Amino acid sequence: MIALLVKDRCTKCNACVAACPTNVFEAVPGEVPRIARQTDCQTCYMCELYCPADALFVASDCDRPEAVNEADVVASGLLGQFRRDHGWGEWAADPRYKNQHWYMGEVFRRARSSE
Amino acid sequence: MAAAWAAIGAARDGASVVLVDKGYVGTSGVTATAGPGHWFVPPDAHKRAAAIAERQAIAFGLGDPRWMARILDETWQQLPTLEGHYEFGRNEAGVTMYGAVRGPEYMRALRRVAESLGVRILDHSPALELLLHTDGAVAGARGVRRQLHQEWIARAAGVVLATGGCAFFSRLLGSQTNTGDGYLMAAEAGVALSGMEFSSQYIVAPAFSTMARGMSYAFATYYGPDFQPIDIPRLAGGNRAIARHLMQGPVYCDLGRMPEDIRLRLPYISPNVMLPFVRRGIDPFRDKFPITLLAEGTVRGMGGIQISDDDCQTSVEGLYAAGDAASRELVTGATSGGGSVNSAWALSSGVWSGRAAARRARAEGTRADRPAAPIGLAGLRPRRAAVDLDPGAVIAAARGEATDYDKNLFRTGPKLMRSLELLDDLWRSVRDHLGGRGVGAVRAREAAAIVATARWSYTAALHRQETRGQHQRQDAPQLRPELERRQTIFGLDRVWSDFEGRGREVPEQADSDRGSGSGAASARPGVSA
Numbered sequence: 001m002i003a004l005l006v007k008d009r010c011t012k013c014n015a016c017v018a019a020c021p022t023n024v025f026e027a028v029p030g031e032v033p034r035i036a037r038q039t040d041c042q043t044c045y046m047c048e049l050y051c052p053a054d055a056l057f058v059a060s061d062c063d064r065p066e067a068v069n070e071a072d073v074v075a076s077g078l079l080g081q082f083r084r085d086h087g088w089g090e091w092a093a094d095p096r097y098k099n100q101h102w103y104m105g106e107v108f109r110r111a112r113s114s115e
Numbered sequence: 116m117a118a119a120w121a122a123i124g125a126a127r128d129g130a131s132v133v134l135v136d137k138g139y140v141g142t143s144g145v146t147a148t149a150g151p152g153h154w155f156v157p158p159d160a161h162k163r164a165a166a167i168a169e170r171q172a173i174a175f176g177l178g179d180p181r182w183m184a185r186i187l188d189e190t191w192q193q194l195p196t197l198e199g200h201y202e203f204g205r206n207e208a209g210v211t212m213y214g215a216v217r218g219p220e221y222m223r224a225l226r227r228v229a230e231s232l233g234v235r236i237l238d239h240s241p242a243l244e245l246l247l248h249t250d251g252a253v254a255g256a257r258g259v260r261r262q263l264h265q266e267w268i269a270r271a272a273g274v275v276l277a278t279g280g281c282a283f284f285s286r287l288l289g290s291q292t293n294t295g296d297g298y299l300m301a302a303e304a305g306v307a308l309s310g311m312e313f314s315s316q317y318i319v320a321p322a323f324s325t326m327a328r329g330m331s332y333a334f335a336t337y338y339g340p341d342f343q344p345i346d347i348p349r350l351a352g353g354n355r356a357i358a359r360h361l362m363q364g365p366v367y368c369d370l371g372r373m374p375e376d377i378r379l380r381l382p383y384i385s386p387n388v389m390l391p392f393v394r395r396g397i398d399p400f401r402d403k404f405p406i407t408l409l410a411e412g413t414v415r416g417m418g419g420i421q422i423s424d425d426d427c428q429t430s431v432e433g434l435y436a437a438g439d440a441a442s443r444e445l446v447t448g449a450t451s452g453g454g455s456v457n458s459a460w461a462l463s464s465g466v467w468s469g470r471a472a473a474r475r476a477r478a479e480g481t482r483a484d485r486p487a488a489p490i491g492l493a494g495l496r497p498r499r500a501a502v503d504l505d506p507g508a509v510i511a512a513a514r515g516e517a518t519d520y521d522k523n524l525f526r527t528g529p530k531l532m533r534s535l536e537l538l539d540d541l542w543r544s545v546r547d548h549l550g551g552r553g554v555g556a557v558r559a560r561e562a563a564a565i566v567a568t569a570r571w572s573y574t575a576a577l578h579r580q581e582t583r584g585q586h587q588r589q590d591a592p593q594l595r596p597e598l599e600r601r602q603t604i605f606g607l608d609r610v611w612s613d614f615e616g617r618g619r620e621v622p623e624q625a626d627s628d629r630g631s632g633s634g635a636a637s638a639r640p641g642v643s644a
Contacts, residue, residue, distance in 0.1 A: 021138025021147070022291050023239055023261060042291035043325045045387055046142035049219055060391040062286050062325045078394065085386035086219065099220060100383040101150050102204030102212035104330055107377055107384070111333030114372070115349060 002041045002058050003068045006079065007032050009055035019050035038065055045082055052089055054080030116146035117438025117461040118277035119225035120193070124469025125273075126232035130476050132469075133269045134234050135258060137241040137278075137292045137557075140226045144279050145414055145439075147222045148289035149328070150385055151458035153190050155214025163187055170456065174448020175584045176599035177310070182445040185425075186456075189463035190214075200224035217385075218289075240267055241557045244491025245274065245300050245434070252432035253304070254487030261554045270483040273433045273472025276301055277465060280414035280439035281568040283517040284510055287318070287409045288325040294561040295413070295568035297440040301420045302567065303490050306429040307605035307613075309442035311418035311568075312575035312586045315523050316451050317354045318415070319368070322405035324391040331381070331388055331399075334373035338403050340364040355587075358408055358520040367403040410518035415451045416585065417443045418572065421603055426471035427464045433475055435468035437461065444601055449584025493542075493607070494563035497550040504549045506562035512541055513562075517569040527590040531577040538570045546608065571604045578602065578612040 002024055005016075010032040017025040017033050021044065026036035043062035048054075057073050059066035073079065083089060087097035122134040136143050156166045167183045194213040197203075201224035204212045229236065242258040246268075255270040278297030282290035298308060318327040319335070339345045339360060347356045360366045373381075378400060382389055392399045413419055420429055420436035422445075427435045436442075438461035443452055446460050492498075494506075516522060516534040545566055551559030579602055581595040582588050603613040 017262070018238060019139050019142050021143040021289075023138070040291075042289065043286075044142070044148045044289050044291075045390055046147060046219070050142070058390075060394040061323050063323070082386055082390060085382040086217075087383075088219075097383060099202060099204060099217055100380055101217035101385070102206060102215045103380065103384055104150055104152055104215050105212075106206075107330055108333055110374070110377070114334075114374075 004057040006055045117465040120465025121275040121469035124466035125473040128473035130473035135240045145289040152215040154459035173450040178448030186463040190459040246487040253434040272476035275435040277437040282412040285410035288327040295564035299564040309421040310444040311571040314416035314572040316411040316415040317408040338367040427468040437464040494559035499547040501550040509562040
């Protein structure tokens, strides 16, 4: 469930307000968006993907809000990792994060043959 | 996904298209968080025939090879048209891999294509109800723009319901907006559903999470409460075996059998799989983590709106159904099409319905000057006085019946009848008393849709007194050749069952006009042999 919006990183672009499929965020004029409906979060991590500032953090528990320490989360290096691994935005040109999804069929085949 | 393909199909044919989404086109729905590996077979007669034969072998008589061939062909033609919007991968041999695409990038590409064709996209604009002409044809739809607190009304010659399946708020990844709304809208227009008994697919996920991604669990080892390995069949019956253990106590898992090179590639194949583990400090390749089974309802089940022709039109003129909102029995039969056949179906049914709607718009016009009536009832226009009925409590109660392992995976007549008594009572409360206004109507409609979907699903399960594919009855474990027919379900207050080519079966149940608590639903008999 969405746990944190890092105010220092947020650029008030409101991309999360638009992208969240369950309408968790609310735009606030002149301010960073508000996590207005936290428990409506479906823990899909899409907001992290659509946040170009890497200011959002979704905690792993999907059933209840988790209190997280902002300094710890920032220090963990997890902010923006999902977006980077997707090769999203500025990472699109980086060959290290090239989309390898096409390999999924081969993974299933190898799993079957290892039985 | 189906909605985007429908919009693209219609816009390519020159229609003026409005695409409304409860959430955001790009992140909404189960495709966005997944990795659809479309059923994708080259147009080689032998290969196509082999692929269809493979599916037919597990369709248990309910599939249709002609429809399978149609979606194979459409998918083969359509996916390469995303070139330039989706960066397709190439395998080691340099072959472009069109079939397997990654959810977020795929949905982003579909949105861009739709926008480039002039489709008008309304995000955060849940549809609440259909509008019908006096002659019975569809006239449009109505809903709310929930971030603007405004109403929207779209008058159209054709409406495609592509609202997804219903996962009953099970926490299945990406499914929270898939609440059966389209089924309810179709049923209110008098359209039937088909295959609703096929709604008992489940998927493994870490116990605390939504992360229902199947691939990694191909390497899973499962453990009981004492952390000793338990024997779980790899293929058929695996989920039921896990469910039996879960009903007794915790089940743990590790992914230690995954080869090292795949572990290293995993974040670039499916970047979301590791997120819940890493954020909990779990090493899934070494640690034994608790798991759950998440209900997939009709998302990976097969039931949905019955379609009447090759354009995916329903029995209502101008009303189409696409993707998981439509029944997929024609292409899957009684075994889930997983992400493969279902994705090919979503794409194809979307394109066909969009094209047909465009053709209809050219022929008929939108008739926007003619009167049209909104037809939504439960959750919008309560039959009696609106009372303080919490839609969240309604949803929780329906979810409990529809997703419980014992009730849904280990079906028996008596268990289904008990659930239906409760669901019938819930339906009467919803129908008589639940009404929301403006944005508040969205949750009320979701509550009505989830109760209705659960009733349709269990009524169909009650009447199919046999075991066929995904639908398994503990009290009828055999396949019965005379039931090798698709089952239609229809009705809101009274729910009717009809096996194609057989007489209609009318369950005896509480009269629609009696108040709740009449108790008459207990008299519901099953189908006689």
